[in-house]
Amino acid sequence: MEDTFSLSGVKVAMTPMARFEEFLRSRGKRITQQRRTILEQVFSHHEHFDAENLLAELAHEGKANGKVSRPTVYRTLGELVDAGLLRKMSLNNRSVYEHDYGYPQHDHLHCEKCNQLFEFQSNEVSSIRDNVARQRNFRVTGHRLIITGICGDCMKSKSPPSRRLEMV
């Protein structure tokens, strides 16, 4: 294995784009301009985001490619999850996405004040997970650990107006 990409810790054999194309082909789906635009935008930075954020980014950045409609964004996000490129989590009753492909397994600290997510790694969590699952005869596909509280910055500032539900 010679050509590998290191997006941030994990070596992978293909670019997200190549992998998405492979996924699409394997499902008899098509490689459209919209899907390309979305994939590109999604992997242009590592922050967590939701459908609305992404839609706004696509609209704002007068991408030469042009805009993408809301339904298409939702549909494509689902495909990116199925393709193993993104991970989805439910936060405050809405879907928040993060890079999965090319990034190592990690968990999160969630500030209730500013709503930001901070990542951290711990393989202890995975081993606890596997032990519990073994005892319970449960076939694990993954886990989600979110530590909630107040981040350092928010503790300093007395009462920051807390960015309501933005998380980018």
Add this chain to the structure above:
Amino acid sequence: MEDTFSLSGVKVAMTPMARFEEFLRSRGKRITQQRRTILEQVFSHHEHFDAENLLAELAHEGKANGKVSRPTVYRTLGELVDAGLLRKMSLNNRSVYEHDYGYPQHDHLHCEKCNQLFEFQSNEVSSIRDNVARQRNFRVTGHRLIITGICGDCMKSKSPPSRRLEMV
């Protein structure tokens, strides 16, 4: 301390009702029949539930007390969380509740097939949590660990019709 209640492991000084009443009084709120009915129903069994489940239970069980409207159920669930009687979690983009008062800290296994939640206890998780938080200068208020996968029962049955989003 003599009169204590053991709902399932943790000793507490008051019944959920007494505690809720205290909470309400401390906020200048009133002890109404609706709030009483809801509290009673919520603590009549230990399963996880969402607003819709609760509403259905209240309607079904021809409670002599009478029905409670949807908005009131939503409003009261929020109060029960504020009062420390319930814990809320976001699952599949909707709010799921579980007993908090009188029950020990625990985490969950979530079957993606039947959507059921199974509890397990592990204080290792809490210690990992505290260590991470200390390093990151983060003030912890709690955590949520959900292990996802397929439960034993679902692995046996080939393709159980998976109870869609029910979790009671």
Add this chain to the structure above:
DNA sequence: ATAGTTGCAAATTCTTTGCAAGCCA
């Protein structure tokens, strides 16, 4: 009497779907 509550209806927010027109293989 007074201020907090309730229920109804309507509004919101996030996400999904039906379908005709459009585009990729």
Add this chain to the structure above:
DNA sequence: TGGCTTGCAAAGAATTTGCAACTAT
């Protein structure tokens, strides 16, 4: 060409809100 896609408008699902009537204190 044929079938997958897209965008629009509308539908859905979960939750919240305005407000007049009601009730606990």
